[in-house]
Amino acid sequence: xxxxxxxxxxxxxxxxxxxxxxxxxxxxxxxxxxxxxxxxxxxxxxxxxxxxxxxxxxxxxxxxxxxxxxxxxxxxxxxxxxxxxxxxxxxxxxxxxxxxxxxxxxxxxxxxxxxxxxxxxxxxxxxxxxxxxxxxxxxxxxxxxxxxxxxxxxxxxxxxxxxxxxxxxxxxxxxxxxxxxxxxxxxxxxxxxxxxxxxxxxxxxxxxxxxxxxxxxxxxxxxxxxxxxxxxxxxxxxxxxxxxxxxxxxxxxxxxxxxxxxxxxxxxxxxxxxxxxxxxxxxxxxxxxxxxxxxxxxxxxxxxxxxxxxxxxxxxxxxxxxxxxxxxxxxxxxxxxxxxxxxxxxxxxxxxxxxxxxxxxxxxxxxxxxxxxxxxxxxxxxxxxxxxxxxxxxxxxxxxxxxxx
Amino acid sequence: xxxxxxxxxxxxxxxxxxxxxxxxxxxxxxxxxxxxxxxxxxxxxxxxxxxxxxxxxxxxxxxxxxxxxxxxxxxxxxxxxxxxxxxxxxxxxxxxxxxxxxxxxxxxxxxxxxxxxxxxxxxxxxxxxxxxxxxxxxxxxxxxxxxxxxxxxxxxxxxxxxxxxxxxxxxxxxxxxxxxxxxxxxxxxxxxxxxxxxxxxxxxxxxxxxxxxxxxxxxxxxxxxxxxxxxxxxxxxxxxxxxxxxxxxxxxxxxxxxxxxxxxxxxxxxxxxxxxxxxxxxxxxxxxxxxxxxxxxxxxxxxxxxxxxxxxxxxxxxxxxxxxxxxxxxxxxxxxxxxxxxxxxxxxxxxxxxxxxxxxxxxxxxxxxxxxxxxxxxxxxxxxxxxxxxxxxxxxxxxxxxxxx
Numbered sequence: 001x002x003x004x005x006x007x008x009x010x011x012x013x014x015x016x017x018x019x020x021x022x023x024x025x026x027x028x029x030x031x032x033x034x035x036x037x038x039x040x041x042x043x044x045x046x047x048x049x050x051x052x053x054x055x056x057x058x059x060x061x062x063x064x065x066x067x068x069x070x071x072x073x074x075x076x077x078x079x080x081x082x083x084x085x086x087x088x089x090x091x092x093x094x095x096x097x098x099x100x101x102x103x104x105x106x107x108x109x110x111x112x113x114x115x116x117x118x119x120x121x122x123x124x125x126x127x128x129x130x131x132x133x134x135x136x137x138x139x140x141x142x143x144x145x146x147x148x149x150x151x152x153x154x155x156x157x158x159x160x161x162x163x164x165x166x167x168x169x170x171x172x173x174x175x176x177x178x179x180x181x182x183x184x185x186x187x188x189x190x191x192x193x194x195x196x197x198x199x200x201x202x203x204x205x206x207x208x209x210x211x212x213x214x215x216x217x218x219x220x221x222x223x224x225x226x227x228x229x230x231x232x233x234x235x236x237x238x239x240x241x242x243x244x245x246x247x248x249x250x251x252x253x254x255x256x257x258x259x260x261x262x263x264x265x266x267x268x269x270x271x272x273x274x275x276x277x278x279x280x281x282x283x284x285x286x287x288x289x290x291x292x293x294x295x296x297x298x299x300x301x302x303x304x305x306x307x308x309x310x311x312x313x314x315x316x317x318x319x320x321x322x323x324x325x326x327x328x329x330x331x332x333x334x335x336x337x338x339x340x341x342x343x344x345x346x347x348x349x350x351x352x353x354x355x356x357x358x359x360x361x362x363x364x365x366x367x368x369x370x371x372x373x374x375x376x377x378x379x380x381x382x383x384x385x386x387x388x389x390x391x392x393x394x395x396x397x398x399x400x401x402x403x404x405x
Numbered sequence: 406x407x408x409x410x411x412x413x414x415x416x417x418x419x420x421x422x423x424x425x426x427x428x429x430x431x432x433x434x435x436x437x438x439x440x441x442x443x444x445x446x447x448x449x450x451x452x453x454x455x456x457x458x459x460x461x462x463x464x465x466x467x468x469x470x471x472x473x474x475x476x477x478x479x480x481x482x483x484x485x486x487x488x489x490x491x492x493x494x495x496x497x498x499x500x501x502x503x504x505x506x507x508x509x510x511x512x513x514x515x516x517x518x519x520x521x522x523x524x525x526x527x528x529x530x531x532x533x534x535x536x537x538x539x540x541x542x543x544x545x546x547x548x549x550x551x552x553x554x555x556x557x558x559x560x561x562x563x564x565x566x567x568x569x570x571x572x573x574x575x576x577x578x579x580x581x582x583x584x585x586x587x588x589x590x591x592x593x594x595x596x597x598x599x600x601x602x603x604x605x606x607x608x609x610x611x612x613x614x615x616x617x618x619x620x621x622x623x624x625x626x627x628x629x630x631x632x633x634x635x636x637x638x639x640x641x642x643x644x645x646x647x648x649x650x651x652x653x654x655x656x657x658x659x660x661x662x663x664x665x666x667x668x669x670x671x672x673x674x675x676x677x678x679x680x681x682x683x684x685x686x687x688x689x690x691x692x693x694x695x696x697x698x699x700x701x702x703x704x705x706x707x708x709x710x711x712x713x714x715x716x717x718x719x720x721x722x723x724x725x726x727x728x729x730x731x732x733x734x735x736x737x738x739x740x741x742x743x744x745x746x747x748x749x750x751x752x753x754x755x756x757x758x759x760x761x762x763x764x765x766x767x768x769x770x771x772x773x774x775x776x777x778x779x780x781x782x783x784x785x786x787x788x789x790x791x792x793x794x795x796x797x798x799x800x801x802x803x804x805x806x807x808x809x810x
Contacts, residue, residue: 071801074794075504077786091805093798094569099480099502120569164499164525167572357762364769371776381482389479393498396476400496 013175130169149312208256327373418580535574554717613661725785732778
């Protein structure tokens with residue numbers, strides 16, 4: 001950046017809600033997104049919920065001219081849904097899959113099948129830039145949020161991932177659907193532990209939905225009953241950034257879309273898009289790697305998050321116990337039946353005490369329950385391990401924070 | 406490191422083979438390992454296969470005096486088996502679980518249940534040190550190694566993990582059971598892609614089993630029939646290291662244990678321990694971050710690894726297809742039975758064509774196959790996604806390598 005002291009970087013971020021067979025007017029919207037990206041010519045486009053590889057391929061073909069570099073991240077059963085289009089070369093890619101992501105048996109929520117991840121790309125502009133696109137576990141019920149511990153584990157893992165990988169870059173840029181309100185503990189943890197700054201709060205100029213909301217009742221695809229407690233909408237899609245070494249980053253402008261795309265009657269998605277214009281500038285001296293752990297309130301945030309993780313840990317331990325007990329009971333019933341069957345075969349009983357059909361049905365039922373309960377027990381054992389491990393890591397972080405002057 | 410120009414770091418690495426109820430003379434051996442670690446006073450001890458948290462707790466109590474800092478990493482159903490004891494403060498911990506790790510239905514191999522991971526700790530000595538302890542998927546049959554693609558995905562993920570996290574440290578140190586022979590493609594990939602150097606090859610002075618082997622037929626716990634093609638044994642446990650910034654690292658001495666521990670009749674484990682003495686020195690100027698991608702043969706290594714991953718991908722695709730077909734067949738059978746049952750109920754058939762019991766048994770069998778095949782299909786879908794993703798990443802790496810002058 002010798003000859004060009006300031007780089008102006010235009011970033012587009014959108015949760016595209018492109019689920020095959022389920023999302024309304026998907027193909028039309030993906031076409032619309034592609035047209036807009038081509039017309040506007042951003043530097044980086046971070047897209048989430050592009051679940052179909054075909055949609056990605058179509059976008060890639062359409063955008064080959066203005067975004068010659070792109071990557072689609074594969075993981076989980078369905079995929080990560082994450083893809084990135086860039087005007088600058090993508091030097092490296094890295095995918096980190098969160099260790100917890102909901103429950104496989106919650107089919108109606110489906111997060112488990114998505115392999116939700118944070119996708120990192122190293123972009124070689126003039127300063128090495130680490131750009132992250134991601135999505136965290138959805139919140140299905142704010143009052144009784146059973147997934148809060150999982151989302152906090154994801155936020156913590158994301159923060160740790162950023163802390164450990166960001167040193168290789170000069171600037172870190174994160175765009176995605178964090179599924180958390182701005183004041184939620186997970187967001188405060190992520191921002192505090194990494195030092196990332198919120199483009200909405202920092203922008204010199206803002207234009208878009210009130211309070212920067214990205215899930216608004218006016219959008220014809222949102223479920224307005226879910227937004228009843230929030231008549232203005234909620235802000236859950238973010239662009240966050242920080243400079244690592246001798247650079248400074250400033251957000252000149254932040255915009256969100258507001259309903260229907262220009263010239264059409266439909267919006268891009270059920271989320272609004274977030275668009276930021278960042279100014280990246282090289283400083284004379286190294287400003288030091290701000291890992292963001294200098295906030296005195298950070299210890300309180302980590303403590304709060306750790307408490308929530310502990311609550312989740314206890315719930316997981318209870319579920320592990322119940323499923324284990326269920327498996328043992330099913331096994332006992334099977335053994336009892338086996339003894340009875342052997343007894344009958346050996347001619348011990350005068351005659352068979354149960355009708356054959358019921359006997360068989362009961363055995364199959366017990367076997368089914370045994371398999372299911374064992375599977376659940378294994379799953380909750382893993383959950384307990386991961387929640388426990390995160391609790392430990394947070395404790396260690398707290399120790400380190402408290403030791404500081 | 407101003408007043409102390411050279412740091413002498415003594416590292417101990419051992420696959421402890423401490424599986425509850427399965428490993429022979431486990432408690433005795435864990436006691437022995439603890440005694441030796443206390444007596445020898447290493448700076449860092451990287452242990453693998455400590456599957457029982459009780460064993461870790463016992464070791465921690467015993468070693469509290471000379472290794473005041475320690476961490477146990479939890480993951481998977483059984484755990485990661487990884488723990489670290491350190492004489493220096495552990496500033497940070499990070500766990501990365503490999504995205505592929507064998508098959509849940511290969512119960513006799515059990516790797517899937519272990520949640521194999523790479524465990525990173527940031528140690529604050531005089532130079533920030535990133536120390537990694539890890540274990541990769543075991544090789545059960547060298548001639549027909551079905552797990553090679555999984556192990557290569559792990560080696561690649563490990564290499565990427567090191568590339569992306571190591572910039573935060575001045576020195577990277579890796580110790581673990583890589584389950585690969587020194588000339589295997591996975592080791593060449595790991596070393597080439599990260600620039601890590603092999604302590605055995607670099608050591609000024611070596612003492613121990615011939616060729617640095619760590620799985621030797623003389624060890625009374627090894628399965629000597631498995632080592633028949635290798636009468637001297639094999640080397641699968643490694644200590645690797647590299648300096649990142651203005652430091653140099655030299656391996657002064659490397660040792661392996663040779664059978665029974667001093668004063669006893671049993672060895673520590675079925676693996677031999679590896680012990681290295683490293684010299685870490687600050688250089689006048691920054692020697693540059695050697696990411697190790699300057700080897701002209703590296704492109705060949707990446708190509709070779711990618712070919713193996715492609716072979717694995719095709720096998721996974723076949724398995725995904727077979728399990729999917731099986732699920733569809735089971736579903737069809739169930740539907741057919743439902744139609745037949747409904748027909749009988751509606752009085753269409755003159756009388757019931759099958760005996761009730763066989764009919765029920767068949768239905769349950771079909772249901773069981775449907776559930777199992779669907780589970781398998783989901784699992785292999787994830788496997789395909791991860792193998793495909795790794796293949797993509799390797800392709801991108803190759804492009805970057807080929808573009809260099």
